[in-house]
Amino acid sequence: MKLDQLLYESYGFAEFRPGQKEVIEQVLSGRDVLALLPTGMGKSMCYQLPGKVLPGAVVIVSPLLSLMQDQVAQLKKMGEKSVIAINSFMQPDERERVWKMLDQYRFIFIAPEMLVQPYVLGKLKGIGISLLVADEAHCISQWGFDFRPDYLRISEVLPALGNPQTLALTATATDKVTDEIQRYLKLNDPFIYVHPMDRPNISYNIRKFSDEKEKLEQLLTMVKNYGGPGIIYAGTRKKAQELAGRLLEQNIQAAFYHGGMEQQDRIFVQQQFQNKELEWVCATNAFGMGVHIPDIRQVIHYQLPSSIEGYVQEIGRAGRDGNPSLATLLYVDGDERLVESLVLDDLPERHEVELIYSAGAEAKQLVDQGLVRETAYRILIYWRERISMEGTLNQMELLKKEKLRQANTIRQLVHCQGCIRMFISASFDQETPVVPHSCCSFHGIDYDLFKANSQKPTANSMSSWQERLKAILPI
Template sequence: MTTPLNKQVDRLLRKVFGIEALRDGQRRVIDSVLAGRDTLAVMPTGSGKSLCYQVPARLRKGLTVVVSPLISLMKDQAEKLEEVGIASTAQINSSLSRSDEREALQAIESEDKDIAFCTPERLALPEFQELLRQTGVGLLVIDEAHCISQWGHDFRPAYLEIGAALSVLGNPQVLALTATATEDVIDDIRKQLGRPGLRVVNTGIYRPNLQYRVRQVTNPDEKSAVLLELVQSKKGVGIVYAATVKAAKEAYQMLLEAGESVTLYHGRLKAAERSENQNLFMSGERRVMVATNAFGMGIDKSDTRFVIHLQVPGNLEAYYQESGRAGRDGEDAECTLLYYHDDTRLQKFFLMKSKAPDHKHELDREKLERMIGYAQSGFCRWKLLLDYFDNPLPGFERCCRCDNCLSPPVISGEDFEQQQLGDLRLAEVVVGDQHQAGVAVG
């Protein structure tokens, strides 16, 4: 049934955003927000999560505050709004000059803006909280909300302050946005925000245009050779992810010396150099970006045709987030993990160095084991991901496009027994019922 509010939404979409219709997931999230519910939207990369707060921000009273983990991400969001004629946004971050920051704060105070972007660190400051409290926040949006659970304890502790900030602000309505969230992460988000009734709208993670592969390698030289082979054989632009700055530098140098069009991004580069290299990749002047995980969140290079991981990530959430930066235009793209067993020691070292509480440390260890299980598995890669995120598709058994579906591994003897144990451990996702899938054996 079409309601007056639905008509308002449709009119706004056509006149302001130039969109004729929302996707089903977007409509469900927007309807939930406009109904006044605290909402967590779990939507895959490229599914239009930003529209889920942009539309309500124009239709609701009060300021919409968007908490974003990266300055580059909030700049991108604000610029896209300006492109469609929405200039009523303010950005509060450390990149602003004093005069620009003062102007933005004054605009918020005078209620001259519909949307204000800030980092979690800025939201944690008492003076900024007081400004927002006096202005009146109608909706607090938490972009990349999985960071609350995955980064909050060590890398970005300011995420743990969001719950307290909500209380100071008078407990405004919340919209949390992420591409991935297991039940454990969802429960943690609810707990950290103090919103046990947070409604979850999960549109699913399956993206049939992504073809997942794992290439097993036995030593560093073989890994470098396979990387070069993959990059040279792929058409279009791509991203190569490394787990350390050292590995990123080495891969960049190797590809550069081989004559590839390549650039580099990691946290130890100066800000100006990072920005320049990012622009070279985004503009198409460089075909391949070699980077650590410092690159990618909020980066919208929709024609990325391949993502290669040089080392196993710490968990499947990170792997799905990073590999999911391929194929955002809906066209076919390949996501390849180069699996060298010794690389798992690096992630175990990271776990040892972590300052997370005992219970989270154990959970992170289990997640790493599942990531390793994925890399060693003979299952359909998409089936593994869907089971891990407790996101089953009715009747789905195999994607028919990943490496294991196209060329089922032949396993025998002791290796088969070990494979079964690893696969069963990975496949068991206990959320209500236990899910167990069969191993593909040639």
């Protein structure tokens, strides 16, 4: 059967989006593949359609529970029943039922931390895996070293799974990150597809202010004048909550979202946003993956992002419907100091390295005693198994320099004296894009394109969740 026919019969689409067919053809030919497709270009189709043809299961390693749940829901909506997400939130009886039926699932979503567990590997080994997918593969580089080292272990478990062919998918990656993805996944002579990452419908807006008060006033003006749906990114959890509170004071339907919230609360905010019950979400960079809302009109960075990759990932959530969207970065002199502090915060300190290396099998107790942070423990246990203490200290120094380099790129972006679109493309080693209408604040932005809709939900017009629940449930 031809791929176009299979696409239509399986999902009802008459044609592929750019890049999809080329990637799928290479996957079905048996090659390892690394594909860089911009946000909204349909990366998931690159493993969904092959999953209809390949003889064994497709295992998708995914970084976030919310992302897994969204992908499972999307597959089920398209009629695929043999799909499951295995995660630590499953009840024991539910998990046991899944293990017994594992060979009946065609698509299996799993977090890297669970994938590397020996018991889980044993179960997966028995079902026959045709394809392992590293979704959001940039996390292997950006999160693996200093946040979630189990990303770096993915290649180590491949032999236990029968060395299945590997597909790595991401929306943004510099040449350096692309090289690291290939190296840490041990891709064998991969086919690499890189689609131009430029999104002509997004206008890039950078505004500078003399003080914090002026910046906040401008934020509120933009929210009121140009409307949403929109996402406001803050550098800290406290700031995300503070900004949501300011919007609510202005009778604007908003909520905050960050990694310190309970999982259930995060899912609730995400669902409210997707259901148009919220117009704005004020969030840390924990928000965004798995959020498939085509008509997000604004993405505003109230504080600087920590890297150019993160910045492009976040603004890429705007305008997936192809209509004009606005990406705004607000800056006050000194904002970069917060970024430099945040990017270095999670890196293990020298005393933590020395404690972990001297503790032996009792290292986990150091976390319970408050002597070593949980994140530092995960990082250091990974490196302790591989290199000497001096080697780890050198590794941490290299990571520090890389983090500061990334922060410096953001500083250069803020103070860019030319086309912002061209600066971003050059940062990813891509060709100079065509300058569209309403390109950026350097070339000029047509703000009439973003005028707010007069029919917007407000905090007073929306009923509480208790009232909505009463309306649909009998008392």
